[in-house]
Amino acid sequence: MQTIERTTLSELVGNEQYARKVLPFIRGEYFSDRTERIVFEEIQKFVERYNALPTKSTLEIEIDSRRDLNEDDIRRVLDVVKELENDKDVNYEWLVETTEKFCKDKAVYNAIVEGIQIIDGKDKERGPDAIPSILTDALAVGFDNSVGHDYLLDADKRFDYYHTVEQKIPFDLEFFNRITKGGLPPKTLNIALAGTGVGKSLFMCHVAANCMNQGKNVLYITLEMAEERIAERIDANLMNVSMEDLHDLPKTMYDSKINNIIKETNGQLVIKEYPTASAHSAHFRGLIKELAIKRTFRPDIIFIDYLNICASSRFKGASNVNSYMYIKSIAEELRGLAVETNVPIMSATQTTRSGFSNSDVGLEDTSESFGLPATADFMFALISNEELDALNQIAVKQLKNRYNDPTINKRFVIGIDRAKMRLFDVEAGQQNGLADSNQTEEVDEFDTPTFDQTDFGEGWKV
Secondary structure (H helix, E strand, C coil): CCCHHHHHHHHHHHCHHHHHHHHHHCCHHHCCCHHHHHHHHHHHHHHHHHCCCCCHHHHHHHHHCCCCCCHHHHHHHHHHHHCCCCCCCCCHHHHHHHHHHHHHHHHHHHHHHHHHHHHCCCCCCCCHHHHHHHHHHHHCCCCCCCCCCCCCCCHHHHHHHHCCCCCCECCCCHHHHHHCCCCECCCCEEEEEECCCCCHHHHHHHHHHHHHHCCCCEEEEECCCCHHHHHHHHHHHHHCCCHHHHCCCCHHHHHHHHHHHHHHCCCCEEEEECCCCCCCHHHHHHHHHHHHHHHCCCCCEEEEECHHHCCCCCCCCCCCCCHHHHHHHHHHHHHHHHHHHCCCEEEEEEECHHHHHCCCCCHHHECCCCHHHHHCCEEEEEECCHHHHHCCEEEEEEEEECCCCCCCCCEEEEEEECCCCEEECCCHHHHCCCCCCCCCCCCCCCCCCCCCCCCCCCCCCC
8 A cells, every 4th residue: 555655765766856855854764664664764865865766776776885784684674665656647636735734743643742751851962841832843844935036036025015015003292103114024133221229120111001002912021120020010010000000000900900900902912030130042032932832822022121131042151252242142042033923122222431421422332242233133322311301201213223214213301200100102202302303394403402412421401
């Protein structure tokens, strides 16, 4: 009786179109019969070495010359080779679809077997925590047709891409939507740069609360504050209650406000705390997979508070590598995670000691590593001083922007309510003098500036 395993081997020898299509995705472990697995391995080795399909005679010679097989093994393997005969009339699409299903089924079966071995303690290198990742990888097995973008043949697809509205997660802050052309796109790393106490976590908590209000699923990873502290800030934001008053709310009123939040949004928010400098992108990836399996939760945006106190999955501790490479590595890993999960990631970083006192922060004020701004897609500084605090405002300066021209609306201010952990748009007149000549039309360039445009460090004009 002809099996899919024998059919696959037969077509790999005699059907070049089929072989080129499926060979990159088939693995020797999918063949449960040892003799068939040996035949497949010989086919695979020949194609990799000579970039051509082997003949039956070629396979017989290669198998007969193997020294790791006894005479009985060689005889059984040669019997399989002699029976290989591809069908000239077989339907190509059916053949590919059936082979893909065979690969998927075998991958899942093998994953279940691996899981049982882990549970039984037979696998000494992996624990039960590895099982979700093994199953997820097995379920992801499939044939991917894409081998790159052909500039000429894919011109129509490129035209459609130019006229497709990119799915972004918008801000509730007007100027941030302007400079990002409508919000944060997927597969990006976005960084807020600020000194200690300026408002990095406040900014991320506000944006996280807004994303949840939009019905988005939000994953907030904290390595600095406790989960309850982050939830407290988001409570204050969503309930429009000061942090101080939040602790005085009666239970009935608190429950009422929570019920109102539930009614007003379909979004979910998961906050996960890790010890400082103990977690890296692999931990975050595992968390995402675990949430998908246990809670059917898939994030639309991820917040990581904050990047510099993450660990690197490539460097085990920073003792043997300088801070430039270590922080750059973390940034690259997080951006890779954003691409892999197809979501935007928002994080933050500290300014240097000199940048903390600057009134006009630049990329050079990024602490520890200039490799971070080199990797980020969007980076902006949050700047505060006594004059701005008196106005309940915080200044924003674009540092790097792959979404738009960073010279347009380079500087602007937003309102801040620290008690309620909220940000808000200010009146157009309060933006006067903040921006470069490319500022939008609401700003009168002849008004008295609040934010000095001279070299950084020279202060604010009052």
